[in-house]
Amino acid sequence: MAVITIREALNQAMREEMRRDENVFLMGEEVAAYQGAYKVSKGLLEEFGEKRVIDSPITELGFAGLGVGAAMVGLRPVIEFMTFNFSILATDQIINSAAKMLYMSGGQYKVPIVFRGPGGSAYQVSSQHSQALESWFAHFPGVKVVMPATAADAKGLLKSAIRDDDPVIFIEQERMYGSKGEVPDEADFTIPLGVADVKREGTDATIVARSLMVPIALKAAEELEQQGISCEVVDPRTIRPLDIETIINSVKKTNRVVIAEESHPFCGVGAEISAQIMERAFDYLDAPVKRLSGVDAPMPYARNLEKLALPDVARMVAAVREVSYLD
């Protein structure tokens, strides 16, 4: 298996899908000539030309709407937001058009579109450019929301997202483009949407982690192993549809759970997962479900405060010890 970065994995996924299906095209700010603000679309203009790799003006609502229209008439657009912070401008098209079109048209128009780009915290770009928005999108029926945490997941899931007939919000982690991982060499490697992955098996406590929280959870699990606590790390990978079964099965085994997320706690994805665990595995819990979220405040610019605003290994270790009644 090749070891590549998430950036390269995403690039491969788009390249392979564009080769496979001529209806797939990429549009967004700086995706063509500049090869992407994060170089995810490197080489695509060269291979597929201006008709399929399109630089848009700085008009998120506009090009998101163009994408929705294109998808309705049979194309498979991949719309890149330079970051998901800018998708806020396009939410009318995403939520009111893309998510609802299939329903409102009585099944006549499907919208096979992928909105992708980096999200979550970045390094010192402050409140407006460093935030996790997945709970916004996941709230609405009609869209799928995907958040990969490894190179293999990034590639396999993006390929599935492009082939999916529903709108997919595909949130990459801005800090993780350079993370390397093994990616299977097989020609048509995909990972189905809506299937969680147990990143590490354990027996004493479950950490449900997504995106940037996955590597942190794995480090915390290693530390906890030294302390005699065996952690299971479950990465849902797809936020909606959520593979709650895998989470529930893990909780039934460990009886304790910490849900880690970069986002703010209030009305977050962690709150939803927590509620579902309560509804479906209440009898298996030995401790209240613990959420470990980003702080309930805008992201600070200062580096020291920024560090404190996000869950880290130490706090994750403490959270697991808390639900295990060890401190």
Add this chain to the structure above:
Amino acid sequence: MATQVVMPKLSPTMEEGQLSRWLKNEGESVSVGEPLAEIDTDKATMEAQALTTGVLRKILVPAGQTVPLGQVIAIIGEPDEDIADLISKAESGAAGAENKKSIEENVESGQYGAQQELAKIVADGARTQATIQGAPLTSDVGAEPEAGAAGQPPAPPPTSAVASAVPAAQPSGNGQRGDGRLIVSPIAARMAAEAGINLQTLAGSGPGGRIVKRDIETAISNQAQAQQQTAQQPLAEAPAPPPAAQAQAAQPIAQPAPPQQPEIEGASAYRDEPLTTMRSTIARRLTSSIGPVPHFFLTTEIEMDRTAELRRSLNELDKETKISFNDIIVKVAAVALIQHPQVNASFQEKAVRYYERADIGVAVAIEDGLITPIIRGADQKAVGRISREVRELAERARNRKLQPNEYTGATFSISNLGMLGIDEFTAVINPPEAAILAIGAVQPKPVVREGEVMVRQMMRVTMSCDHRVIDGATGAQFLQTFKKILENPLLLMI
């Protein structure tokens, strides 16, 4: 399987009920504990709950009609099940009479309420669903036999307020908060139900005394060890016989003591009898008079010569045994309690609870306080065995090695200050027990017998009684029996 829904007994005096309103329609599915209909009884409008899960197939009694207790009012079954037989049986009236009889029998034996309670509990979730399905529950003698761990009535905190002394230090909590609620994690509750462990006997190690998984794991491994020890005894029986068997075993005097007796563990089984109006009034008025537990005291003087003789003989026969007066007193009190169940009882919010077994708490002074380890089923144990157990428990009590289930949940307590030369004293009841016996020193005193002054070994005892449960006469009758046996200890042989 299709089940009949019968007019339930919703008040103690109810003979018939008017079906005021159906809350479910034919064809709707119902689950255990869900309200099915509103019934007007002689006292109030109450909800009748489904005692089984299925589809409400047939309503046999329309709203507005009054029918006697036990009459079949509906049938619950599978959606496609044949219920013709049940309907015709219901319509013939035979089923109604049969049900009425069975309800009355159940009420008589104290089982009926448990079934209703169970239905209420089950509505609260799958945990309790599992609880009722789990067969091991019958061995959980501390709980209501059918309701299991989840249905346990909250017992007041086990304070050891004996002999006016400061209570012994308790662990941070028995899984109970100040409001008497048991705090237990869901998985721990479920594991306890499955393993037949009485949560009331555990101390929680989680925050605020929450009983968590590891506490149950510990309890299970302790239980397994205890069972292993039992299995090594030649004539050992199952550690926790079902309540019915215990009820039979509750007349120990008539049975010769076997050389080895079954282990008796966990809290005693009991039946709750709803408070009568008079009992509630007595409780309320007396409580407002003195403190939450209205005490009164009964003192008597007992001639101990024959008991002293018996004790001397026993100790001479076997150099190994060192039976004390207190060991014999424990046994005699237990035997007397079985003859006077009104004293082997406790006051509950809405009922007086009568225990089947006499579990005697024996106050032991330890550094900084005191604690009352329990001789379970003392009525069924030989004096020699009681003696060994008391010594062993007291030793561990002094070393602070007692498990919570060894000092919580007695049905009666004894505090003995005789060895400290106290003539007589009053002890403070250890709630929720209804009485405690304070034992003074055995000492020679001049007494008048048949017109002549002679010297006898006399002992003064004072029983503190919870007036909400025990009245003067009931307490006195118990003391009479206690005194009679101590003055004629051969009665223990009969």
